Amino acid sequence: MEITTAMGCSVGFAFGGLVFVAYKLGLLYQLFHKTETQSPRHGGESVAEVLRAHGVKFVFTLVGGHISPILVACEKLGIRIVDTRHEATAVFAADAVARLSGTVGVAAVTAGPGLTNTVTAVKNAQMAESPLLLIGGAAGTLLQGRGALQDIDQMSLFKPLCKFCASVRSVREIVPTVRKALAIAQSGTPGPVFIEFPIDTLYPFHLVSKEFGVKNPPKGIMGKVVTWYLHNHLKNLFAGAWETRDLSPLPVHIPHATDNQVQKCIELVSRAKKPVILLGSQATLPPTPADDIRAALESLGIPCFLGGMSRGMLGRDSPLHIRQNRRDALKYADLVLLAGTVCDFRLSYGRVLNRHSKIIAVNRDKTQLLKNSDMFWKPTVAIQGDAGSFLLRLSKGLMGHKCPEDWPQSLKAGDVTKEKANRGKADEKTDRHLNPLSVLHRVDELMADDSIIVADGGDFVGSAAYIMRPRGPLRWLDPGAFGTLGVGGGFALGAKLCRPESETQDASNCSGGERCLLEPDLQGAGSHPGQQCGLWPGLHRLPHSCRWLRRQGHRHWSRRRGQAG
Secondary structure (H helix, E strand, O other): OHHHHHHHHHHHHHHHHHHHHHHHOOHHHHHHOOEOOOOOOOHHHHHHHHHHHOOOOEEEEOOOOOOHHHHHHHHHOOOEEEEOOOHHHHHHHHHHHHHHHOOOEEEEEOOOHHHHOOHHHHHHHHHHOOOEEEEEEEOOOOOOOOOOOOOOOHHHHHOOOOOEEEEOOOHHHHHHHHHHHHHHHHOOOOOEEEEEEEHHHOOOHHHHHHHHOOOOOOOHHHHHHHHHHHHHHHHHHHEOOOOOOOOOOOOOOOOOOOHHHHHHHHHHHHHOOOEEEEEOHHHHOOOOOHHHHHHHHHHHOOOEEEOHHHOOOOOOOOOOEOOOOHHHHHHHOOEEEEEOOOOOHHHHHHOOOOOOOEEEEEEOOHHHHOOOOOOOOOOOEEEEOOHHHHHHHHHHHOOOOOOOOHHHHHHHHHHHHHHHHHHHHHOOOOOOOOOHHHHHHHHHHHOOOOOEEEEEOOHHHHHHHHHOOOOOOOOEEOOOOOOOOOOHHHHHHHHHHHOOOOOEEEEEOOOOOOOOOOHHHOOOOOOOHHHHOOOOOOHHHOHHHHHHHHHOOOOOOOOOOOOOO
């Protein structure tokens, strides 16, 4: 009896092991899904179709052979390809598009050094909470870790920077992976996501199959095993590749305040005599339109300090917008509403908040919501939720209630006095150089109403934030909490593409600036297809693959920096 039981267990384990091996090798999937070996389609088309279904209008890039099929397919579907000459600028431009359009910004770069060049820009997007999709090329699925061109462990590099990282292992995975990544980028606290595409998941079957052919396979049983394994891996790569799949956007999860939390805040605000609102970038995030938030703030009548992307929310000369003396205002305020504002260095880690004030904090990110609350401040009500929709509900609940008018009037009077004093400093003559304060005042006076201000720099931008007055919502772009220098070129490019009718003013303390080209001016900006024939071992033997690239529309991408890929 015991022997029979043991034999049964052994057979069961053996059978289970065989099933597991068959699953890992894709044999079970291949039983029910066809591999179309004659199809001219390629994985880049699947990527482009999902992006178009999600309303993506621009893909920023520095062209490389690893990702060329994606760029070709996007261009054919009407998605504009913009070559920026540097990968960091491509991500900065995608970041700007994400902030101004309310959609996900997309950048596509080649493997290895192409991706490492984006690290600073991706970290900036993470800290600025910008929904961003970074597409990266990668060595072939069987060549990773074997010394292929530009092959590094890209996943480990981006996991600390991105909300979601994935490596596509077969063509059939492309559509669900891209859909999932785009949803995650916008859900909760928005941020960057990363997908790497091994080169053999992007090119058509007839090209990839050439790379899997073994020229001189080992003799005997080992040769047959190797040949079968490569053939099976190829079939599994393309099994079910072109079956119909849903391309539509997945639901985006956005946290909201509960009814009880909103009601408690309504009661606190209704009793306040000297309330203040500190508005951060999160207040500009979808789904609440910026104009609706502006109407809610005006209905509340509470004086506001605007930071980050929220600058311009109340227009140029709103009596509720207080620009100066924030520390004094917080000292006397009896209620402070932190709507997407974080108690980091920008608020002296919370030390500027009066310990006797009632404090309402609203933020999508729990970590940011309670940052430094155990040291220098403590929220009366802490809400992990969307700041924009919260303000609308607060305004609706306080309909007919107005903040006492003498409070915003007194703060505005102090504002005027301080700005007159600052203007006096701006009028001071300098012996040799321009007075930067004077420059900022002059630009602000001459700036058109539809201008978008791009702030790139440190102290100079700090001054610009107190002097320049955006004329409306979403007309100010600065790096955010990371304080990255060099965002100007990419931000300006993304802003101009989103708002082609607007002037783009770059407030920068950089001596030069990156030269960014729009796609119609890209004659000769890219990479010659002939330079790409080193991405797979043996690709140099396949001149027809380079002809395929040319036929797909790469004739205007012809002179890139010298490196391959």
